[in-house]
Amino acid sequence: MRVRDVLSRYRRHRKARxxxxxxxxxxxxxxxxxxxxxxxxxxxxLVQQTLTNAAREGCRVAVLQTTADEEQIEQxxxxxxxxxxxxxxxxxxxxxxxxxxxxxxxxxxxxxxxSSVSLTGFFGPRxxxxxxxxxxxxxxxxxxxxx
Numbered sequence: 001m002r003v004r005d006v007l008s009r010y011r012r013h014r015k016a017r018x019x020x021x022x023x024x025x026x027x028x029x030x031x032x033x034x035x036x037x038x039x040x041x042x043x044x045x046l047v048q049q050t051l052t053n054a055a056r057e058g059c060r061v062a063v064l065q066t067t068a069d070e071e072q073i074e075q076x077x078x079x080x081x082x083x084x085x086x087x088x089x090x091x092x093x094x095x096x097x098x099x100x101x102x103x104x105x106x107x108x109x110x111x112x113x114x115s116s117v118s119l120t121g122f123f124g125p126r127x128x129x130x131x132x133x134x135x136x137x138x139x140x141x142x143x144x145x146x147x
Contacts, residue, residue: 040123044130047086047117051132054080055108058091059134062106077110088116095138104138 058077070093077091092109111131115121 036120037123040119043119044114044117047084047112048130048132050081050084050086051089051110051112051130052134053132054089055110055132055134058093058108058110059106059136062093062095062108063136063139073108077108081110086112086117088112105135106138107133107135109133 054077057080058073061076062073073093074091077089081087081089089110089112092111093106094109095106096104109131110133111129114128114130115126117130118126
């Protein structure tokens with residue numbers, strides 16, 4: 001084998017390596033955007049499930065006969081939210097008036113700004129809130145007699 005043949009093979013491979021580097025430079029931003037989008041969507045889905053679970057846990061505490069105040073409800077919601085690492089949330093507690101409705105129930109809404117849970121801040125609506133809502137009937141409640 002001659003030296004000239006070896007050098008010509010080396011030059012051809014070097015040009016091919018340059019083409020691979022250019023192709024990678026073109027594809028890399030698109031691939032990175034897709035990967036970060038998938039991770040962001042997965043995390044937002046996790047936060048949405050956490051909000052729903054926190055609202056459900058707060059509602060379970062609210063409908064018990066032994067629950068006396070809203071502080072116990074908020075503590076239960078805080079326990080679920082703290083376990084997930086979400087800190088910037090708000091809790092709304094509302095109950096139906098037993099005099100006007102046949103069934104007394106509680107509605108708990110837990111919300112968090114999208115901007116405070118976004119990992120990248122690049123994907124999704126920045127001005128919306130993620131919300132978890134749960135409504136349950138008061139346990140052991142009987143409607144008042146009209147007699």
